[in-house]
Amino acid sequence: MGTLQLPSFLLTSHKFQKPFQSRSTKSASHSSRIHQSSLDISRPASAKPEMLDVDLRWHDHRPGARPTEYDVVVIGCGPSGLRLAEQAARRCLRVCCVDPSPLAAWPNNYGVWVDEFAAMGLDPFLDKTWPMTAVIVDDRRTKYLNRPYGRISRNGLKTHLLQECTSHGVEFHQAKAWEVKHNEFSSAISCSSGYELKANLVVDATGFSSPFIEYDKKRNHGYQIAHGILAEVNCHPFDLDKMLLMDWRDSHMDSEPYLRPQNSKTPTFLYAMPLNSTLIFLEETSLVSRPILSYTEIKRRMTARLRHLGIKLKRVIEDEKCLIPMGGPLPKIPQSTMAIGGAAGLVHPSTGYMVVRGLELAPVIAEAMVECLGSTRMVRGRQLRHKMWSSLWTGERKRAREFYWFGMEMLLRLDLKGTRSFFDAFFDLDNYCWEGFLSSRLSLRELLLLSLYLFGNASSKCKWDIVSKCPVPFVRMAGNLAIQST
Ligand SMILES: Cc1cc2nc3c(=O)[nH]c(=O)nc-3n(C[C@H](O)[C@H](O)[C@H](O)COP(=O)(O)OP(=O)(O)OC[C@H]3O[C@@H](n4cnc5c(N)ncnc54)[C@H](O)[C@@H]3O)c2cc1C
CATH class of the missing domain: 3.30.9 (D-Amino Acid Oxidase; Chain A, domain 2)
Structure with missing residues (x-):
């Protein structure tokens, strides 16, 4: 870059x-x-989801079966949860995934930028790609963007992740997780099946409406x-x-x-x-x-x-x-349950995109897991929680997110005219800038320069909207950035 x-x-x-x-x-x-x-x-x-044909390894709850305690239990078999389970198991951790229906096809239609998927080697799991992307600003103006876009093959990607999980020893438990209890060095997950799973670390990958993640600020x-x-x-x-x-x-x-x-x-x-x-x-x-x-x-x-x-x-x-x-505040950091995906606040606050972010950060979290839980390491309890959350939400990522959150607050305050004027200027930026913004690749300094440039080139109406309607979010962002920089 x-x-x-x-x-x-x-x-x-x-x-x-x-x-x-x-x-x-x-x-x-x-x-x-x-x-x-x-x-x-x-x-x-059609109401019933399709079931995928993968031969999973199931958790064995008979007395005496091994393991009695996993290194990691991941709750939720969405894209983020499965990728994290696969990445952790690849690094020789003992992993179990709990989901009410691990083999059910994912329901959402996911769209992604092809370069993001290719960077993870996942481009074979796009079932359709378009060489160009179009943004129609109004009846007179259309922008053709030279960045290919793709549609994820939901069944292809999920089947691949399930197969990779299975071949690296991940076990599955078909149930809903009801409650997570934390002791000093381990956690217990009570499930709708009546069974309890034990783990050194529990990761919530249940999506946006997670019941297990705590917030200490108003959402x-x-x-x-x-x-x-x-x-x-x-x-x-x-x-x-x-x-x-x-x-x-x-x-x-x-x-x-x-x-x-x-x-x-x-x-x-x-x-x-x-x-x-x-x-x-x-x-x-x-x-x-x-x-x-x-x-x-x-x-x-x-x-x-x-x-x-x-x-x-x-x-x-x-x-x-x-x-x-x-947008909104991040979950309380750190806390006993680790999270990924929607549950961890990974959604891009200005665009709503997230699937790539969850997939690309899973190896980063898995690496931190193995540093704590790998066979020669004994990091547990508070230290483990701290290490896990700070591997996901580094200072730089938190600061960039403040910025994207401000972007969301600004978009909330723009009417149709202002929104058009914003995207007109945004997609006229150099590709490095708009692609980097949408893919969360820009540094804080780059984001600051980008916003100054956008502001300088916005219509006077758009400028007025930003100045008159966004002082509160701006002060909040500046305050949070100052706190995070200390
Ligand atoms: C309709 C829709 C379309 C979207 N399209 C895009 C897109 O095009 N591009 C993009 O980047 N993002 C998109 N998103 C945003 C985001 O990427 C998705 O929501 C994504 O599915 C989130 O992934 P996840 O792994 O965090 O959670 P989810 O995909 O929501 O998976 C959560 C899993 O947890 C399981 N679960 C829930 N509760 C429990 C429990 N108590 N116990 C056990 N298991 C549980 C669920 O059964 C599910 O399998 C879209 C979101 C929606 C809602």
Whole structure:
């Protein structure tokens, strides 16, 4: 990575084009013929998750079975939990994973930047990639970003992680963890199966609504909320070689003006993965809101947008409600239960992305685990907790997160006009900067320079919004940065 200096903020020369002009105009002309009933986007997807075909090693609870105590018990078989279990077991730790359904397919549609996945050697587990990404700022301006995007093969990646876990000796216990009790040097997890698991270290990987992680500050999150569908459609206006990261157009509200006032205040955008000419994943997304924008409102906006684009749903294959808490304080650090993923506050506070972060930090945490729990080490209790949490939340990561949290607070306060102006300037940054920001790769100094630059180049309205509406979050960020630097 190069170092960032102000002169390197050269603007990339995106060509401003009318977004997907010919086809979207054509589609829009069909819109008056599409009826509400043809846009039934509330149809539930199949309720039962698919079961993956992997031969797991199960925890043996018969008396006398070994091990009686694990080095690590990971609660939750989401992407973060499984990757951590696999990485810890690879380093010869005795690991058990508890989940009510370890073999169930993951439910979410995950999108990631291809370079991030390739850096971990996981790019074979992308089932679709797009060489370019598009951001539609408004009816006149589209930016084409030269950064490939991919859709994770949920079943492929989960099967791979389960197989790797099994081949490195991870055991599984099918149950819900109910309670975690900590003694001085070990912990006990009571499970819905009636069994109790014992471990030197318990890691909570249960996602955002973790019941085991403590907070010592008020949790004033923002929320990303979205309604997504994987659908067979009559046609769609999007280029097959471009993933649509954001479409901030609101022309679909011309014919449904009652939607406009709230959208101007709390805007939503369309995120779309065109899989082929008639199969597409579509998601109407509120980047961040507080209080949470209503789900019904989001669905209404999506219906209006699809109607305007001439997209007629033939079959909804899957639907998902996405609700991601963003920003807010980190969990209490340290605490007896370690965490990873959503439970550890790893979600990017300005974007809602997290899956890569959990996957890439798992080896870092596993390394710290082995330094404490490996066969020649005897670090336990308070020292262990301290070492684990500080391996995850280093000073630099905490400071960068303060910054991203401030970014979220700023986005919360921008209306549609301000949001467009922000992303217009943001995606004109040098690739190193915007990619680094989205992938949490920038140092604090780089983040500071980036924000000064963005502020300097924002519209006067956007500047005024930031100055007049963000002093409280700014003071909080500055205060927290000062505390963390001492
Ligand atoms: C709909 C949706 C779409 C998303 N899309 C993206 C995206 O495109 N890109 C991105 O980067 N991020 C995305 N995210 C954000 C984030 O990456 C995901 O939420 C991700 O799944 C979090 O991973 P995790 O491993 O922390 O937890 P989860 O994936 O939530 O997994 C938690 C696991 O813990 C288990 N569990 C829960 N409670 C217990 C218990 N008491 N005992 C035992 N097991 C338990 C659950 O069964 C589950 O298997 C999305 C989030 C949502 C909700």
